[in-house]
Amino acid sequence: MKTAAIDRILERYRGDSSALIAILQDVQEEFHYIPEEVAIRITEELDVPLSRVYSLTTFFKAFSLTPRARYPINVCLGTACHVKGAPRILEKLERDLGIKTGQTTPDRTFGLEAVRCVGCCGLAPVVTVGEDLYGQVEPAQLSRILKKYKEAGSKS
C-alpha cells in the first residue's frame, strides 16, 4: 500500500534532482506525516543522505515526523487575528481539548497548532479545522464547532 503510493510519487519527479522538497510535500499530503521507512526509501532512490531529509523536514513547517491528527485545528495568529483576540481562542481550545498547542488528543481526533496568517485577514480571527475555514470566531462558538467534528469522527 505504502510502497505503491511512494512509487507513484517518485515516478512523478523521475530525473529531477531538485525535487526532494516537492517529493516530501507529496508524501506529507499522502500520509499526513513523513514515515521513517518512506524517508529511507527516498534517500536510496535519490542517493542523498538521510540527514538531508531530516534537516529539510525539521526546517520547513509543512512537514511532520509524527502522524498528525484526523482533524488538525489551526488557529491563525497573524497580526489581524492577534489584535482581534486570537490568543484567547487558542487558550480556550487548549482548555476545551485538554492539550497544549502543538499536541494531539490521545484519540488522534484533534491536533492543535498556532499558524502564521492564512491570508483571510478580512475575516479575523480565523480558525481552520481540516479543510474548513471559520471566520470571525468567538470563543463561545468553539465547543459547537468541535462537536460537529467529534460526531463526524465517531460515525465513520
Add this chain to the structure above:
Amino acid sequence: MKTYRSYCMVCAGTACVSNRSFHIKEALEREIEKQGLQDEIAVVTTGCNGFCAVGPLVVVHPEGIFYQQLREEDIPYVVEEHFLKGRPVKRLMYSPPGEQTPIPKMNDIGFFKQQRLIALRNRGLIDPERIDEYIARDGYFGLAKALKMKPREIIQEIKDSGLRGRGGAGFLTGLKWELTRKAKSNGGKFVLCNADEGDPGAFMDRSIVEADPHSVIEGLIIGAYAIGANQGYIYIRNEYPLALKRLIIALEQARNYGLLGKDILGSGFDFDIKIVRGAGAFVCGEETALMASVEGRLGEPRPRPPFPTEHGIWSKPTNNNNVETWANVPSIIRRGAQWYSQIGTETSKGTKVFSLVGKINNTGLVEVPMGITLREIIYDIGGGIPHEKAFKAVQTGGPSGGCIPAELLDLPVDYESLSEAGSMMGSGGMVVLDEDTCMVDIARYFLSFTQDESCGKCTPCREGTKMMLHLLKKITEGKGTEEDLETLEQLAHEVKETSLCGLGKTAPNPVLTTLRYFRDEYEAHIKEKRCPAHVCRQLNTYRIDPDACTACGLCRKECPEDAISGGKKQPHLIDQQKCVKCGICFDVCKFEAVCID
C-alpha cells in the same frame, strides 16, 4: 460569445468562499433556471472583489448593483424582485456604518470610490479560470506588443514607467531587468516570481493570483523575453490552495494557446514556467533563501553580493520580482510608460495594493495611487474604526515594518515617507490598531514571530531576536526595569546593523518604532506596572462589580484556581491572593461584571 441581459458576478475569493459563496452561486443558478431566465442571466464566479468585510457578495452588471452578506434563503427573493420585476433589493445592499440609506451601486461606495485599479484591474470582472475572459479584457495584448519590440526597448519602457519592486525594498524594476539582461551566463537565465507571501496580515499576492493569474503569467513572459530567459519559476505558498489551483489551470490554458512553450506567438522565443510550492518558512520570502529552496535545498539566505541578477538559481543570473510587480507589467507595456508614470508621486509611481485589516470597518483589499494619505485610506476607504474607538496606530510592512501613530495620519503613502517614519512599504499589509491595542504587546508579538522564523544561520538574528523577545516578555509581565529598556534599544540597533539578511535587518523595526512613538506605554509597564490598554494580563487586577454580577456562577465554575467565591443570588468575589490573572472570568462573563483595574 453569447451575451446576456445581466451578469451576476459571485465573488469566489478565499474569504467569500469560506462564507459559502459557492452555495450562493448554486442557489442563484437553481433559481434562475426555475424562473426560466437561464438565457438572459449569467452567473460568473470571479476572484476576490476586495470588500471582504461584507461577503459573501454578488455584483450585478451592467448596472453594478452591489449585494452583500447574502444568505441562500435570500436568493429566490433577489431573483424574483431584481431579475423578474426589475426592482433591486434595497435591504441586501450596503449602507455605511451608522447610516440607514443603502448605496445601490458598487462604484458609489466609499470603499471603491477612491481606488485606482491596475494590478487588480480585472478583479471581479472575469472568471479567473477562463483565459478567454482575460483576453477579452485586452489580456496578452501587452505580450503581443512586447514581442514586436526589441528587448532593450522593453527595459527602457519599464525604466521610464518608474515601476519599483512591490515586494518590500522598492528597487527599480527596469534597472533590475537591465542588470540581469547584461549579466554574463554560460547556460541560460531565469525569471522568478516570489508568491511566498509570508507577512502576517497581508494577502495582496494571494488575491491577485486568485483573481487574475494570467496577469502574472503575462508579466513573466514579457520580462523573460526582455531579459533573455527561457525558464521561469513561480514560488507559491502551499497554504494558498485556491491560488495554486487557479495558477495551474492558467498555465495549462496559456500553453494550449501557444502563449507558453516553443516559438511563442510565432516570435521564435521559447519560454515556460514551473510552479514550486513553498514548504512553510517565512525566511524563504528572502530571495537568496527562496532560490536555495527552489533548488531543493534548505531555505537559508546567503550574503549578497553576488546579487541574484548575476548569481541566482543554479548560479545563473536570475531576475526575481514579486506577484504585484509582475502583474503591473502588462498594463505598462500596453498603455505605455508615460501613462503609468503620471500616476503617483515624484519617486513612487503607479498604484499599490494594500490589505486593510485589523480594527477597521471596511476590511479588505484596496489598490490606491501612491501618494494618497493614510487618513484617506483608513477613513474614506476603510470607513474608520468600529465601535467609536479611538485610532491609535497603523502597522505597515509586516514584521519588517513599524507602527505609525495618529499624529502622522496625513503622511502620504510612498516608499520614502514610510521609511522616514521608521516603517516601510513592505509588501502592503496595513493593520489598523485602536485604543484597545497595547503597543508593547504588538512589539512582543512581532518579535515572537521573527524569533520563531529566524533560520538561525547568523548570530545577531538568532541570538539577538531571542534576547529582545526575552526583554519584551519581561516588560509585558511587569518585571521590566529601566535598564532593560536601554538594553532593548541598544540590541535593536545592533541586530539591525549586523544581521545577514533582510529578516534580521528589519526585525527590530516594530520595536524601534513603538519606542519612538509610544515610549510612554513602555514606561507605564515598567515604572507604574500598568498596561494602559489592559492587554498584558499579568499587570491587570480583576474585580467583580457587585451591582452588575447576576450570580450566574459561570466565572466560579471556569476559574482554574478556585479563586472565585459566591453562592446563589450572591454577588461573586475574586480572592486576589489566589488569582493567577488568567483572565478567563473576564472572557466568560456575559454581563460585563468582571472589571479590570
